[in-house]
Amino acid sequence: MSGYGEAGWTERLSVVHRVVDGVDVVCLRGEIDQTVRDFLRDALPRQEGGRPPRVVADMSGVSFMDSSGINVLIFAHQ
Numbered sequence: 001m002s003g004y005g006e007a008g009w010t011e012r013l014s015v016v017h018r019v020v021d022g023v024d025v026v027c028l029r030g031e032i033d034q035t036v037r038d039f040l041r042d043a044l045p046r047q048e049g050g051r052p053p054r055v056v057a058d059m060s061g062v063s064f065m066d067s068s069g070i071n072v073l074i075f076a077h078q
Contacts (some may be wrong), residue, residue, distance in 0.1 A: 012036050015043040023054045029061030032069035040069065044076045 020033040024045050032040060048064040057073065059065075 013068060015040070017043075017045075019058075025054055025056045025058055027058040027061065031063055032065040032072075034066065034068040037068045037072055041072045041075065044072070 013028065013036040015030060016029075018025050018027065026044060028040075030036075044057075045055050047053060048067045055076075
């Protein structure tokens with residue numbers, strides 16, 4: 001079972017959330033660098049309560065990512 005949620009975008013990156021079997025799938029399309037770092041960080045699900053959210057980042061549409069994007073993903077994982 002899946003559903004689509006909020007979508008967001010900048011000129012360089014689009015983000016679409018959908019839920020598949022209780023897992024939040026974040027679909028990313030475009031380029032990830034320091035100019036979209038804050039946008040990406042705000043688009044990722046946050047932990048609410050004691051249990052971290054189950055999240056899959058679909059990056060099949062990402063054509064470029066520098067170290068700032070990697071840092072956002074590491075921060076979100078911690």
